[in-house]
Structures are given as structure tokens and as C-alpha cells.
Amino acid sequence: MQSSHRESRLHLPLRPSAFAVLAALAERPLPGIDILDAVNATVPGTPLLGPGTLYRLLRELRQQQLITRVDTAAADERQAHHELTPAGRATLRAEAARLRRTLDLADGRSRTGPR
Amino acid sequence: MIAADARRMYRALLRLLPRAFRAEAEPELLEVFDAGYARIIGGSRIARIRFWTLTLCDLLLTAVAERAPFRRSARVSVRTLFMGLTHDVRYAARTLIYRPGWTGLNAGTLAVGLAATIVASVLVRNVLLAPLPFPESEQLVRLREVSDDGGRWWPSFPNARDWRDQAGSVFRGVGIADVPRVRVVMLDGTGLRVSVSRAAGGLFETLGVHPLAGRLFSADENKPGGPPAAIVSEAFWRGPLAARPLEDLHIGVGDTQYAIVGVLPASFRFLGDGAAWTTPADVWTPMERDSDLGMRTSHGYHVVARLRTGMTVDRARTEMNALAARLKRQIHEPTQADAVEIRPLQDFVVARVRDPLRWLLYASLAVLLVACLDLAASILAQGLDRTRELSIRIALGASPLRLVRHLLIQATALALPAVVVGLALAVGALACIRAEAAATLPRLDEVVFDARAGALAVFIALGAALLAGILPAGVLASHRFTERLRVRGAGAAIGSRRLWPALIVTQVALSMLLLVGAGLLLRSFVAAVNVDLGYDAARVIAVDISLPEVAYAEPARRIEFYDRALERLRANPAVTAAGLTSVLPHETSAMTAPTFRDSANARSIFAAYRLVDDGYFEAAGIPQVQMDRTAFRAGGALVDRTLQRVLWKGRNPQGDRVQNNFSDRVLTVAGVVGSVREWNQDAETTGAVYVDFHSRPAATGAMHLLVRYSGTEQAAAKAIRQAIASTDPIVPIAMAPLQERVTAGLADRRFLLILASGFGAVALVLASVGVYALVAFGVARRLRESAIRLALGAPPSTVRTGALSVGLLPAAVGVSIALLASVWLGRALRSQLFHVNAVDPLVLTCAAIAAIAAAWVAAALPARRAARVDPADILRMD
Numbered sequence: 001m002q003s004s005h006r007e008s009r010l011h012l013p014l015r016p017s018a019f020a021v022l023a024a025l026a027e028r029p030l031p032g033i034d035i036l037d038a039v040n041a042t043v044p045g046t047p048l049l050g051p052g053t054l055y056r057l058l059r060e061l062r063q064q065q066l067i068t069r070v071d072t073a074a075a076d077e078r079q080a081h082h083e084l085t086p087a088g089r090a091t092l093r094a095e096a097a098r099l100r101r102t103l104d105l106a107d108g109r110s111r112t113g114p115r
Numbered sequence: 116m117i118a119a120d121a122r123r124m125y126r127a128l129l130r131l132l133p134r135a136f137r138a139e140a141e142p143e144l145l146e147v148f149d150a151g152y153a154r155i156i157g158g159s160r161i162a163r164i165r166f167w168t169l170t171l172c173d174l175l176l177t178a179v180a181e182r183a184p185f186r187r188s189a190r191v192s193v194r195t196l197f198m199g200l201t202h203d204v205r206y207a208a209r210t211l212i213y214r215p216g217w218t219g220l221n222a223g224t225l226a227v228g229l230a231a232t233i234v235a236s237v238l239v240r241n242v243l244l245a246p247l248p249f250p251e252s253e254q255l256v257r258l259r260e261v262s263d264d265g266g267r268w269w270p271s272f273p274n275a276r277d278w279r280d281q282a283g284s285v286f287r288g289v290g291i292a293d294v295p296r297v298r299v300v301m302l303d304g305t306g307l308r309v310s311v312s313r314a315a316g317g318l319f320e321t322l323g324v325h326p327l328a329g330r331l332f333s334a335d336e337n338k339p340g341g342p343p344a345a346i347v348s349e350a351f352w353r354g355p356l357a358a359r360p361l362e363d364l365h366i367g368v369g370d371t372q373y374a375i376v377g378v379l380p381a382s383f384r385f386l387g388d389g390a391a392w393t394t395p396a397d398v399w400t401p402m403e404r405d406s407d408l409g410m411r412t413s414h415g416y417h418v419v420a421r422l423r424t425g426m427t428v429d430r431a432r433t434e435m436n437a438l439a440a441r442l443k444r445q446i447h448e449p450t451q452a453d454a455v456e457i458r459p460l461q462d463f464v465v466a467r468v469r470d471p472l473r474w475l476l477y478a479s480l481a482v483l484l485v486a487c488l489d490l491a492a493s494i495l496a497q498g499l500d501r502t503r504e505l506s507i508r509i510a511l512g513a514s515p516l517r518l519v520r521h522l523l524i525q526a527t528a529l530a531l532p533a534v535v536v537g538l539a540l541a542v543g544a545l546a547c548i549r550a551e552a553a554a555t556l557p558r559l560d561e562v563v564f565d566a567r568a569g570a571l572a573v574f575i576a577l578g579a580a581l582l583a584g585i586l587p588a589g590v591l592a593s594h595r596f597t598e599r600l601r602v603r604g605a606g607a608a609i610g611s612r613r614l615w616p617a618l619i620v621t622q623v624a625l626s627m628l629l630l631v632g633a634g635l636l637l638r639s640f641v642a643a644v645n646v647d648l649g650y651d652a653a654r655v656i657a658v659d660i661s662l663p664e665v666a667y668a669e670p671a672r673r674i675e676f677y678d679r680a681l682e683r684l685r686a687n688p689a690v691t692a693a694g695l696t697s698v699l700p701h702e703t704s705a706m707t708a709p710t711f712r713d714s715a716n717a718r719s720i721f722a723a724y725r726l727v728d729d730g731y732f733e734a735a736g737i738p739q740v741q742m743d744r745t746a747f748r749a750g751g752a753l754v755d756r757t758l759q760r761v762l763w764k765g766r767n768p769q770g771d772r773v774q775n776n777f778s779d780r781v782l783t784v785a786g787v788v789g790s791v792r793e794w795n796q797d798a799e800t801t802g803a804v805y806v807d808f809h810s811r812p813a814a815t816g817a818m819h820l821l822v823r824y825s826g827t828e829q830a831a832a833k834a835i836r837q838a839i840a841s842t843d844p845i846v847p848i849a850m851a852p853l854q855e856r857v858t859a860g861l862a863d864r865r866f867l868l869i870l871a872s873g874f875g876a877v878a879l880v881l882a883s884v885g886v887y888a889l890v891a892f893g894v895a896r897r898l899r900e901s902a903i904r905l906a907l908g909a910p911p912s913t914v915r916t917g918a919l920s921v922g923l924l925p926a927a928v929g930v931s932i933a934l935l936a937s938v939w940l941g942r943a944l945r946s947q948l949f950h951v952n953a954v955d956p957l958v959l960t961c962a963a964i965a966a967i968a969a970a971w972v973a974a975a976l977p978a979r980r981a982a983r984v985d986p987a988d989i990l991r992m993d
Contacts, residue, residue: 031150032143032146032147033146033147033150033151036147036151047169049173050170050172050173050174050176050177051144051147051148051151051170051173052132052140052144052173052174052176052177052178053173053176053177054147055140055143055144055147055177056177056180056181059139059140080142080143080146
């Protein structure tokens with residue numbers, strides 16, 4: 001756990017789109033279209049990702065071993081689902097924590113405070 | 116668009132992506148696309164546009180990101196594409212406005228290419244692809260008889276009627292129609308020359324035509340001896356009939372008064388003479404009311420049918436062949452219907468123009484490509500000219516992607532004025548085509564410039580602009596180029612030494628290929644014009660005469676009329692010769708029938724059959740006439756040289772006997788005359804049998820006078836009008852120079868030639884512009900180098916030669932490639948060629964000279980400028 005946590009740090013800070021993808025997968029494995037929806041729902045107006053850019057992003061995340069592809073058992077659906085790896089989950093958590101700290105900083109609630 | 120089409124389109128678009136990426140991602144991309152598309156089905160138009168825009172943007176972005184040499188990570192998103200977009204758009208607009216000359220030239224170039232493509236694609240879409248204007252028109256087929264020897268025959272009425280009555284399992288309806296012919300129609304006591312046709316029961320119902328007013332024929336009316344009813348065209352109803360109410364409206368055709376029961380809409384089109392798809396007859400009468408519908412060997416009816424839902428053409432063919440075989444067993448009459456040919460009606464209607472239109476589309480795409488390359492070269496030159504600016508941008512951290520976008524936006528901004536000008540040009544060109552090519556292109560009236568055509572234009576324009584933008588963008592944003600700018604600053608980058616010659620090579624090769632195509636068509640046209648028709652159409656007026664059928668019911672009266680009219684004409688000093696014929700030379704409806712010597716097992720060939728008087732040959736200018744006038748007038752026949760060659764092996768046939776299936780008796784040969792090329796210039800000479808019209812008075816209701824004159828055409832026309840009026844003022848006539856008909860036979864060729872040479876010329880000009888721009892830019896870049904060389908004592912001619920070679924060497928390579936490719940082009944074009952080889956040395960030489968000359972002129976101007984610079988001026992500038 002400790003080592004994967006350290007590895008996950010290598011990818012920080014995450015880009016907003018990568019973070020949104022990992023966040024979308026936090027609860028359960030999803031097919032591409034649902035990820036696309038979840039990610040694009042995070043920003044109003046122009047969507048963040050299209051299918052092509054999403055695919056490239058998923059490929060990159062897969063190469064970083066943050067997510068993996070799983071085949072679902074659903075009878076008539078050939079759809080590939082994507083799932084967080086333990087490293088991906090850790091990265092997501094780490095990035096969320098980092099963002100929270102950043103928010104705290106912005107709100108002036110930092111425990112350490114500027115020196 | 117249905118989901119399957121959308122998916123196919125997206126799949127085609129995916130080809131923009133690199134192959135490796137596609138192989139890996141395609142299934143998933145399609146899945147996402149399907150799911151997304153399923154959501155917009157039934158949604159608003161805005162939603163659909165938004166979906167497609169985003170899909171396209173995403174795809175282009177991914178394609179650029181995956182292909183670009185600077186590919187690093189997935190650090191691009193749709194959003195980055197839109198960031199700072201307005202800024203780039205504003206910047207591009209400013210650049211264009213501040214350089215009106217550059218903008219005008221490039222937008223104009225693109226507009227010309229666009230106009231060509233728009234015209235060609237609108238024609239292809241409306242003429243070839245759009246369904247015929249009938250409900251469920253894909254079910255409509257045309258039927259012909261096929262005899263065992265492979266001959267294809269227009270059906271006879273009895274056979275067509277049997278098909279209609281017995282093939283209910285195959286067809287929902289079968290329509291039988293006459294070929295329209297001009298007859299005298301009596302309206303309120305006046306005779307009008309009107310094209311009249313007959314429709315058997317079910318013709319209009321089969322086609323799905325609804326009357327504009329009134330009704331179609333009832334079953335009663337289409338029965339032997341049924342009540343006489345007629346249906347008229349909208350033009351006839353609004354014209355001569357002055358749109359009067361249909362009740363109590365009557366016209367006289369022949370000896371019968373027909374009550375008008377319905378009006379057909381002006382949009383109705385049908386098969387006319389030969390394979391023409393035209394405005395149909397003005398007056399339709401019920402066919403089955405008449406009794407003279409012929410035997411099973413009397414061919415000459417148009418038969419169309421509507422396939423039952425779910426019936427395929429192949430299955431229909433099998434079933435109809437079985438029916439034909441059964442009918443042949445049951446009915447012991449001679450017939451050629453051993454099998455039935457079934458062909459989709461649309462296929463038949465557009466068959467003649469399919470190849471020409473396809474070639475037109477290819478040629479227009481070549482023109483567009485040349486225009487795109489012009490634009491690409493221009494943007495590239497401009498980009499290289501702006502290396503200083505680009506290097507600053509890169510130094511300030513502009514990503515290559517931003518540079519790509521900037522250049523693409525600039526190209527797209529150019530596309531906007533180009534679309535406007537291109538559309539205007541295309542509309543103008545289509546108007547010209549509509550005026551000029553009415554005889555050549557079927558369905559021309561259906562060619563409309565609608566919103567879809569406009570959308571297509573915008574689509575093509577954007578595609579062309581992106582294509583033109585992506586090339587320079589690829590070069591300017593390439594890793595090598597940007598690195599060089601980064602490291603060495605603006606002065607270093609000259610760039611793309613390989614790309615430039617490639618642009619010139621492609622442009623010159625394409626335009627030369629177009630020239631070769633145009634040249635081959637020109638040679639064919641000239642050959643067709645110069646072909647010996649076998650008669651002399653110059654200074655001859657053809658007069659169409661239809662005798663009113665009631666007044667001239669008596670055959671002897673007709674003979675008397677013609678004799679007196681001919682006598683009066685020949686007495687006129689303006690007339691040098693006058694003759695009479697039942698079928699004009701060169702007339703497309705010239706009917707041919709098997710002709711053979713009257714001896715057992717004699718060989719037979721198809722020959723035309725004409726009723727003439729003995730003055731016809733002089734009036735028509737047919738040479739080599741050897742006839743025994745007395746024998747001819749006594750009912751003998753004249754045969755032409757073709758028949759003499761084939762049936763008599765060149766021996767003198769005089770006194771021998773000949774039979775033509777149009778004639779009910781065996782004829783004695785009274786002489787030989789020269790052969791005439793029937794149909795059109797391309798056709799081989801067919802045989803012909805000529806019989807004195809006095810001997811067949813029954814068949815002389817409609818004849819043609821040929822009048823050869825010596826003075827002016829107006830004087831001759833006046834003399835003709837006087838002669839006919841003084842013979843009988845109620846006979847309506849129509850006249851036209853015989854030459855017009857000859858020219859009409861060349862219309863197809865002329866149309867194709869005009870378009871091909873137009874495209875060839877445009878491409879050559881565009882290619883010259885491209886060569887000029889590239890050489891001029893090359894010279895400008897190397898001005899300093901030239902100045903140094905001149906200052907060091909190099910003669911100006913070496914500088915000039917150097918600059919010239921920049922344009923001419925690649926042009927020469929382009930010409931060589933085009934020479935090789937024209938072998939292929941000539942072969943592919945073969946169906947359009949006439950009396951010219953697919954590889955014609957004269958055409959190739961001329962095209963090569965034209966291409967090289969254009970490149971020379973284009974390169975010579977900047978080269979001269981380079982050689983004339985004052986070195987001191989240039990060197991002082993730095």
C-alpha cells in the first residue's frame with residue numbers, strides 16, 4: 001500500500017480531465033460513454049472531452065496503470081468497462097487530498113499557513 | 116440520417132486517424148459514438164448539429180495529436196481547442212483584411228475549384244443519384260423482349276399486355292405507352308401540331324402519377340370501342356386550352372373527338388423518342404380503345420412496371436423468363452420474346468450520362484485539388500515569410516498545436532469568402548448548363564440548387580480549406596522546424612525543400628492530365644464533325660408536315676397535296692432542289708427492320724425503310740445515285756451501298772428482289788444510292804431501302820420536305836410557307852435547318868468537351884498561379900543570396916536560370932508523370948472517344964507543351980525580377 005501510494009504521487013498533480021475520469025470510476029467500473037458523460041457533466045458549456053480525446057486519455061491512464069479494462073458479464077453487451085486499479089484509487093485519493101489542501105489554502109484555512 | 120448511415124459516416128471519418136490507433140480504438144470509439152448518437156435521434160436540429168460539430172472537432176483534434184511529430188501525451192482536450200479561439204479568429208480575420216491582394220487571389224483560386232466541384236456534385240446528385248420523381252421510384256423497372264439470338268427488342272403490344280395480365284405476382288402494375296409522335300390536333304376548328312401518345316390501362320397508376328385536375332382513364336375508356344377520352348399536359352391545358360374548365364372540352368385527333376378528362380402535372384416526365392427522358396406528349400389517348408396495336412413482332416412500345424414490395428430484380432427476371440417461355444408454348448405466333456429484360460428505370464434513364472458525369476466529377480475534384488495546393492503553397496509561403504513572428508510565438512511558449520490551429524483557422528477564414536464566390540460561380544455555371552445542355556442531360560429540370568447543395572458546398576469548402584491548411588501546418592508546426600526556430604531564430608529556417616517541388620509536380624501533373632482528357636475529347640469531337648454523313652445538310656431546310664387526318668383521310672388527296680406542294684416549291688427560283696421523305700436522314704427514331712434478298716436462307720441485316728420521291732436524293736445531297744426512274748415509280752425499291760455490299764457482295768442488284776419487314780411485299784431493286792449514317796455521327800452506316808411514296812399512299816400522313824435553297828434562309832423559308840399555304844392553308848408545318856439536327860447529334864460530345872476543356876484551362880491557370888507563387892517566394896527568400904552572387908560578378912543569366920529551374924524542373928517531372936498517367940486515362944476514357952487512339956501523340960505533345968509553357972511563363976516573371984535586382988539595394992537593407 002505504501003509503495004503504491006508513493007508511485008501514485010509520481011502522477012500528481014493530475015490534469016482536470018484525468019482527475020475527472022478517475023473520479024468518475026471511483027464508485028464502480030463504467031463503459032466509455034458513461035465516463036464521457038460523467039466527465040463532461042463536471043463542466044458547464046463546452047464538453048471537456050470527445051470520444052477520441054477520451055480514448056487517448058484512457059490509454060494514457062492505462063499505461064500509467066491507474067485504470068484497467070474489464071469485460072463485463074452482461075449477456076448482450078460487448079461494451080468494455082474501465083475500472084480503477086489500486087494505484088489509480090490511491091492517486092485519486094492523493095489528488096483529492098492535494099486539491100482539498102489547495103482549497104484550504106485559498107480559503108485561508110491552512111493549518112500551517114504561509115511563513 | 117438513420118443510425119446505420121451515421122455509423123458508416125463516422126467510421127469513414129475515423130480513417131483520419133493513424134492506422135495503428137484506429138486498429139486499437141475503433142471498436143470503443145464506435146461504441147461511444149453509437150451511444151451518443153442514440154441520444155440525439157429524435158432530438159432537435161441544434162442538438163444534432165452540436166453533436167456532429169463536437170464529434171468532428173474531437174476527431175480532427177485526435178488525428179492531429181496522434182499524427183503530429185510533437186505527440187507527447189494526451190495533454191489535449193476538446194477544451195484546449197476552444198481556448199483562445201476567438202483571439203485566433205480575430206487575428207486571422209485581421210491578417211486577411213490587411214492583405215486584400217493575397218486574400219483575393221487565394222479566395223478566388225479556392226472559389227474556382229469549389230465552383231467546379233459544386234457543379235459536378237450537384238449534377239451527380241440530382242441527375243444520377245436522386246430517385247426519379249415518382250413515389251417509391253426504386254420499384255420502377257423497364258421491360259424489353261430478349262430473343263434467343265441475344266437481340267433486345269422494344270416489346271410488342273400483345274406481349275406487354277400478356278405480361279400485365281399474367282405477372283400479377285411479380286408486378287404491382289405494368290404500364291404500356293406509345294412513342295409520342297406529332298399529329299394534327301383540331302381545337303376549335305384550328306389544326307395544331309401536337310405530340311400525341313397513347314397510354315394503355317394502368318400506365319399512370321403504375322407510375323404513381325396523380326392528375327392535376329380531372330381524373331385518369333377509366334377501365335371503360337381503355338377498352339376496344341370505349342368512350343373517347345383524352346388526358347392533356349399542364350402546358351397544353353394552360354396554353355392552347357387557356358386553362359378552361361374540363362367539362363365540355365373536346366379535341367379532335369384523327370377522325371375522333373376526344374373529351375378531355377384530366378390534366379397531368381407539369382412535373383410529369385416520361386420516356387420519349389429513343390432513350391430520351393423528356394417532357395411527355397401533350398395529349399394522351401387510351402391505347403386499348405384502338406385496334407391497330409400490331410402483332411407480337413410489331414415492336415416499339417415503352418413498357419414500365421412496378422415491382423411488388425420485396426420483389427428483387429433478379430427474382431422478377433426469373434419469373435418473367437418462365438412466363439415468357441410459357442406464353443411462347445401456349446401462343447403459336449412468331450415472337451421475339453424468348454426472355455424478358457428487366458432493368459431499373461432510373462438506371463436506364465441515366466445510363467447514357469453516367470460515364471460523362473462521373474468523369475466530370477473526377478475532373479472537378481482534380482481542379483479542386485490543384486486549387487487546394489495553390490492555397491497550401493500560399494499559406495506555407497506566407498508562414499515561412501513570418502518565421503520571425505512564429506519564432507517569437509514559440510519562444511513565448513505557444514504550443515505547436517496552437518500554431519496548427521492558427522494556420523487552420525486562417526485557411527478556414529479564407530474558405531468563407533471562397534464559399535460565397537464559389538456558390539455564385541456555381542449557380543451561374545448551372546444556369547448556363549441548363550440552357551446549353553437540355554438535349555444532353557436528362558432530368559436537368561430536376562437540378563435544383565437547394566439548401567442541401569448549399570450545405571454540401573460549405574462542407575466541401577471547409578474540407579478543402581482544412582486540406583489546404585493541414586499541409587503547411589504540418590510543416591510549420593513540425594518538431595524539426597520549430598526546434599530550428601527555437602535554436603537558431605528566424606533567419607535560419609528556409610524550410611521544406613522537398614515539399615515545394617512536390618506541390619508543383621502534383622499541380623502540373625493534374626492540370627496536364629485534364630488537358631490530355633480535354634484534348635482527346637476535342638480530337639473526338641473534330642472527328643465526329645468531319646465524319647462523312649453520306650448526305651449534305653448545309654443550306655437545306657427540313658419541313659415537318661402532318662396532314663389533318665379528317666380532311667386528308669383519302670390517300671389520293673395526300674398524294675395530290677405533296678405533288679402539288681413539291682411542284683410549287685421546285686418552280687420557285689430560290690429553291691434548287693426539293694424532295695419528300697417519311698423519315699429524315701439522321702433521325703433518331705429511324706426504325707430499322709430485318710432486310711434480305713428474296714432467296715431462300717438469305718442473310719438478313721437491319722435496314723431503315725423510307726418512303727421518298729425521286730427528288731429526295733438531290734435535295735438531301737446523297738451522292739452516287741444510279742436509278743431506273745421508271746422502275747422506281749412503278750413500285751421498285753432503291754437500296755443503299757451498305758445493302759449492296761452486304762447482301763449482294765458489291766454486285767449490281769438492279770432487277771433483283773429485296774424484302775424489308777416494314778414492307779408488306781417483295782420489292783424489285785430499281786437502283787443503288789449512297790449510304791447515310793443514321794442515328795448520329797458515332798454510328799456506323801446502316802442499310803436503307805427507299806420506296807416511292809406514290810406506291811404507299813396509306814403511310815403518308817406525316818412526311819418531311821427537304822428543301823435545298825440558293826439565296827438566304829429567310830427567303831427560302833418564306834417560299835416554303837407560301838408554297839404550302841397556296842397548296843392548302845390549313846396544313847400546319849414546322850421547319851428547321853437540317854444542319855440543326857446534325858448539330859444536335861453532336862450535343863453530347865460538345866457538352867463534355869466544353870466542360871472538360873473548361874476544367875483543363877482552369878486547372879492550368881491555377882497551376883500557373885501556384886508555380887508563380889512558389890517561384891516568386893523562392894526568389895524573394897534567396898534575394899540576398901542572388902544579390903551577393905551578382906555583387907561577386909556572376910552574370911544575371913545564371914541567377915535567372917537558377918530561379919527558372921526552381922519552377923521548371925518540378926514542372927518537367929510533373930509532365931513526365933502525367934505522360935505515364937495519360938496512358939491509363941486514355942484507356943479509361945475510351946468509351947467517350949471516337950476515331951482517336953487512347954494514346955494520341957499529338958494530344959500528349961500539345962498538352963505537355965501547354966503545361967511546360969504555362970510553368971515557364973509563371974516562373975519567368977519572378978526569375979527576371981531576381982536577375983534585375985541591384986545588389987547594393989538589397990545588401991544595404993540588412
